[in-house]
Amino acid sequence: MSVIDRIEITPELDSWLRETRRYIHMNPELSLDETNTARLVSGHLKELGIKHKTGVGGDGRPFLADPKVLEAAGFQLKPMTGGTGLLATIEGRAPGKTLLIRADMDALPIVEQNDTPYRSTKTGAMHACGHDAHTTVLMGVAEVLNGLRDQFDGTVKLMFQPGEEGSAGALAMIHDGILDDPPVDAALALHVDNEIPVGSIGVAAGTLMANGDVMRVVVHGVGGHAAFPHRAVDPVVVSAHILVALQEIVSREIDPFDSAVVTFGAINSGTQNNIIPASARLEGTVRTFKASVQDHIERRIGEIARGVAESMRAEADVSYLRWYPSLTNDETMSEIVREAATERLGADHVTTLEPTFGGEDFAFVSQKVPSCMFRLGVANAERGITYSVHHPRFDLDEDALAVGVEVMCAAALRYLNS
Numbered sequence: 001m002s003v004i005d006r007i008e009i010t011p012e013l014d015s016w017l018r019e020t021r022r023y024i025h026m027n028p029e030l031s032l033d034e035t036n037t038a039r040l041v042s043g044h045l046k047e048l049g050i051k052h053k054t055g056v057g058g059d060g061r062p063f064l065a066d067p068k069v070l071e072a073a074g075f076q077l078k079p080m081t082g083g084t085g086l087l088a089t090i091e092g093r094a095p096g097k098t099l100l101i102r103a104d105m106d107a108l109p110i111v112e113q114n115d116t117p118y119r120s121t122k123t124g125a126m127h128a129c130g131h132d133a134h135t136t137v138l139m140g141v142a143e144v145l146n147g148l149r150d151q152f153d154g155t156v157k158l159m160f161q162p163g164e165e166g167s168a169g170a171l172a173m174i175h176d177g178i179l180d181d182p183p184v185d186a187a188l189a190l191h192v193d194n195e196i197p198v199g200s201i202g203v204a205a206g207t208l209m210a211n212g213d214v215m216r217v218v219v220h221g222v223g224g225h226a227a228f229p230h231r232a233v234d235p236v237v238v239s240a241h242i243l244v245a246l247q248e249i250v251s252r253e254i255d256p257f258d259s260a261v262v263t264f265g266a267i268n269s270g271t272q273n274n275i276i277p278a279s280a281r282l283e284g285t286v287r288t289f290k291a292s293v294q295d296h297i298e299r300r301i302g303e304i305a306r307g308v309a310e311s312m313r314a315e316a317d318v319s320y321l322r323w324y325p326s327l328t329n330d331e332t333m334s335e336i337v338r339e340a341a342t343e344r345l346g347a348d349h350v351t352t353l354e355p356t357f358g359g360e361d362f363a364f365v366s367q368k369v370p371s372c373m374f375r376l377g378v379a380n381a382e383r384g385i386t387y388s389v390h391h392p393r394f395d396l397d398e399d400a401l402a403v404g405v406e407v408m409c410a411a412a413l414r415y416l417n418s
């Protein structure tokens, strides 16, 4: 019997996974606020006798940009360490390689619209990205791998991170030393996916997720009465021109065989119909794969926004912040996941992923060590579970929890014993 055949998801473990996911789903905590979730994880690890550190990591954003620039751009920063992250360690039967497995714990500021018995009990917070499932699966992985620790060589590190949704919690944990002592050789993670049916996973090597940057343009005009526009400089009209001009970077300046996204998700200005406001603010995101495309767009956003504003007698302050880097799956690690999943689920249940413009802070780990983030299918069309992540009606088929534990453990054992 191979060690991978010894991975067993008992009915007790399966129902524990479902209950745990529901508890976390009902009690969501926003980025960098995951105290109760962290307490739950720590309690489980303690029960299993797995040694772990709490209070690891925190707000990773000050590692991305000068805190003064971030604060000026409206970000309210929290401490960079002493936060809610946990790092657990399971040692195998003999020295060997060290594998890190990661889950994120934070929820999103969304009002849940599902009417399930396990819907969020906190208005304005919802696990709409499936991080409740990620945390649960990693707690299950802890239990299974701890039970098999006389069957593998090396060390498993379990990373439960805060603040994935924009706060770069993974980066803060890396700064707190989670990749050292013993040094991590490779890493694995999973993310739920509602484009893949439950019972299947998706994997591929290569760059699968984009550089996700943040931009903000503040247009300063001259306010006044709406009936006397000639005595004012209208920042609303100026920002409309800037917005249209910036949309033309991708269509007119980027090689059509490359790709990029420039999206403005927020425009704010003014208070009522008869006042010309003094300023207007545009906020958006830029997604790219190639460094040269990223450099070009960053430079041109500044030039175009300032140039258009100046030509219209206004001024534009532009901030462009490089946020999450692109996520690249290592060839060997992806092959290990593919083989492990094929062995456990069958080749029909392993699909090949295509790149998307989504962003992901596991990318900070994948920049440091060979990594693979695979996708765990959670869709079930018959049960109406098809809404995408970040949707107020997102849900997942809980049969996926056991699949996630199985595939993750199988991939881990395959890596450690190879």
Ligand SMILES: [Zn+2]
Residues within 6 Å of the ligand: 129, 165, 389, 390
């Ligand atoms: Zn998300």
Ligand SMILES: [Zn+2]
Residues within 6 Å of the ligand: 129, 130, 131, 164, 191
């Ligand atoms: Zn997510």
